[in-house]
Amino acid sequence: MLELRGITKTYQEKVLDEISFDLPNTGFVLLSGPSGCGKTTLLHILGGLDSDYTGQLLWQGKECRKNKKYRKKVCFIFQQFHLIDYLKAYQNSILSRYFKKTKTPSMALDFPLKNRLSTYSGGQKQRIAILRCLYNQPNILLCDEPTSCLDKSNQLEIMQLLKELSKQCLVIVSSHQLDEKYFDEVIKMQDGKITCKTKAKESGTLVEKQDSQNPYPLFTFAFLQSKSKSKRNLKILFGVSLALFSILFSFSLLEATNSQIKEQIYKLLPSNTLTILPDSKELEYEQIKEVTKEYFTYVEYEDAYCLGISFDASYQNENCIYIGDSTKQITNVDVGEVTKNNNEVVLASSTAKKLLSSGDVTSIIGETVYCWYTYEQQVLSIELEVVGVSEESVLLDTAYFNEYSNIAHIEELFGSNGYKIMLAMVELDSQVDPSKIQATLENQLDGSKIEVSSFTISDSIDEIFSQVQIVLFLFCGLAIVSACFLVGQVLFLSVVERKKEIAIIRCFGADQKQVFLLIVLESILIVTGAYVGSVFCFLLVQGVINEWLTTYLSIELIGGFLNVNIGMFSKVYLSALFLSVICSSFPAYYGCQQDIVEALRER
Structure with a gap:
């Protein structure tokens, strides 16, 4: 009753x-x-x-x-x-x-x-x-x-x-x-x-x-509700999708650059290479030669070093190819043979192609090239014979010499002037534990710093990129917040427009909690749709960029350049989702607190 x-x-x-x-x-x-x-x-x-x-x-x-x-x-x-x-x-x-x-x-x-x-x-x-x-x-x-x-x-x-x-x-x-x-x-x-x-x-x-x-899922009604304002929601979705794509692309580009640089470092400087850095006192060349005699060692002076190689007998900067790496021992070649003395050189395949400009790399075998060194503003060259070409295609132009060949060249060109050693790189056998040799060298070379070469450089690169990543994170965070704030603002306008509709569904079974969830679900739908769109665009751009780098720029990529990082992508989506829920909570609370009677009276 x-x-x-x-x-x-x-x-x-x-x-x-x-x-x-x-x-x-x-x-x-x-x-x-x-x-x-x-x-x-x-x-x-x-x-x-x-x-x-x-x-x-x-x-x-x-x-x-x-x-x-x-x-x-x-x-x-x-x-x-x-x-x-x-x-x-x-x-x-x-x-x-x-x-x-x-x-x-x-x-x-x-x-x-x-x-x-x-x-x-x-x-x-x-x-x-x-x-x-x-x-x-x-x-x-x-x-x-x-x-x-x-x-x-x-x-x-x-x-x-x-x-x-x-x-x-x-x-x-x-x-x-x-x-x-x-x-x-x-x-x-x-x-x-x-x-x-x-x-x-x-x-x-x-x-x-x-x-x-x-019941039908509440999600279904949220979808129908969102669909009713499809034109407006598509515009918002496009804007949010563009912001999310920019974030995904920026982080992926940063990560890809870091990864490729480190991979090239590991390729140039394997994890079995040690770097000797003089610290409290100067090291003597003969001292390093004595303690590292069991392993291939490369020594570089601080004030006398190799500039590059060319076919010209007179030094011209534009025709000289700068040698970025000459630290490793060559054990096998694709064409020709390995070096036997200090007047022979083996070139990496990509370096040989660059030196020739055109033609088959086999034609460079037996050719004479000039290796240029500098010391105290003097630039002099020594003649070398190209005896082999390795199959490597590298980012840094690479030449392979006999052990201590660069030291012999410098002393032949500029005399024995007591040059200051900047570093020495010791290439260990793959079966040797670098940490044990590292400890031994530290004892023998008191006052010198011994490090695993690739790890040291990699750590420095990580530090630089982490700083860049922090700045990028701040900008991306601002972009996500702005996009989600826009979603929240539009949802608030939507709630104001739908006062009567909210009152109707309240009359037919929806409680305040369900009204709140409906509005929040609409923001989740928009952000999820935008995320799916941004990932789709990223996959398209990823394929184009990777193809362009490998086909047109002839860059040898290790595992592709741009890759999908599931962890990073998930974090971006969850961050956007979390912020959209926060931003939509305010219009959702406003909507579920509406006076039903007053809303039904509105025309």
């Missing part, structure tokens, strides 16, 4: 004044009276939409104001239908199913529900609205002027339908123009008071509604 005890509602003046009556579990009740007498306000209180009143509203003896279960037992049929325009007729009819379990009603309509709402007449729309209520399985059905927008034939059909439904639940109709003969009970109102009430019908048996069918 539904009981009202002294219900009073006041705005600037009293709208309802001490309303008290009882209604049965089932039956057809008319709430009659002129416009402005308080009928709609009373319906809103009966429906749990308005809790700002004094008095008591009881259902089965329990107070309804703080009873969340009561709201789920009540459903509305509105004068203006309040169907959601972007949903098709069928989607409108099953609106409750998006938010809770429902049972398929036995009521069937004599027209299909596959079309958009604009194709249906007023009578058909009202029957869709009634079917929507039945999916909600109400114990109380509240109808606010349900036939005022219909012609007489449609009015009669709707009244007959409501009369039939009143056998299963309590149907309360608010109207000032319907014939009282249809109803089991009539309550007349005037100026917020009850003026007349007919004898109530015997209370029927309350039919408890059993939940039976799983």
Whole structure:
């Protein structure tokens, strides 16, 4: 039984004044009276939409104001239908199913529900609205002027339908123009008071509604909601996608550059190469030669060093190829033979091609080249014979000499002048543990620093790139925050536009938490769509850049240049997702706190 005890509602003046009556579990009740007498306000209180009143509203003896279960037992049929325009007729009819379990009603309509709402007449729309209520399985059905927008034939059909439904639940109709003969009970109102009430019908048996069918995922409704503003959301999605693509590309480019440089370093300086750096005192060439005699050693002076090689007998900077690496021992060649003395040289394949400009690299075998050295502003050369070409294609132009050949060349050109050693590089056998040799050399060369060459340079590069990465992270973080803030701002405008829609879904089963999740899910959909788009664009650009570098620039890449880093991509997505949830929480909170009554009154 539904009981009202002294219900009073006041705005600037009293709208309802001490309303008290009882209604049965089932039956057809008319709430009659002129416009402005308080009928709609009373319906809103009966429906749990308005809790700002004094008095008591009881259902089965329990107070309804703080009873969340009561709201789920009540459903509305509105004068203006309040169907959601972007949903098709069928989607409108099953609106409750998006938010809770429902049972398929036995009521069937004599027209299909596959079309958009604009194709249906007023009578058909009202029957869709009634079917929507039945999916909600109400114990109380509240109808606010349900036939005022219909012609007489449609009015009669709707009244007959409501009369039939009143056998299963309590149907309360608010109207000032319907014939009282249809109803089991009539309550007349005037100026917020009850003026007349007919004898109530015997209370029927309350039919408890059993939940039976799983709801459609809330995600589905969020998708339909997002789809209704597809043009606007696509523009936002494009902007966010561009920001995410820039972030993915920037981090991938930085990572790829770091990786390729380190790979080339490991290729030039294997992990079994030690670097000797003089520290507290100067090292003597003969001292290094003595302690490293078991291994191939390269020594470089600080003030006398190799500039490069060329075919010209006179030094011309533009024709001289700078040798970036001459530190390693050559053990096999692709063409020719390895060096046997200090006047022979083997060139890397890429270096030989650059020196020849054109032609087959085999033609360089036996040719004389000039190796240029500098000391105290003097530039002199020594003649060398090219005896072999290795198969390597390297970033740094590479030449292979006999052990200590560069020292012999410098002393032959500039004399034995006591040059200062800058570093020495010791190439160990692959079976030797570098750490053991490192400890031995540190003991023998007191005051010198011994390091694994590739690791030392790699650590320096890592340090530089980590600093660049921090700066890039700050800029990218700003880009993500800006993009997500834009999403939040647009969602706030969307919530303002959809006040009535939010009120409608609140009337048909959605609680505040579900409204909050709907708005947050829409932002998640936008960010996820933008992320998928950015990854797709990245994969396209990745293929083009890798192909361009290998085909047109003839750069030998180790494992490709741009690669997909799953960890980094996941972090970018989760960061964007987290920020979008934060930014959308504010419009979501605003949306779920909307006054349902005020929202329904808006035109």
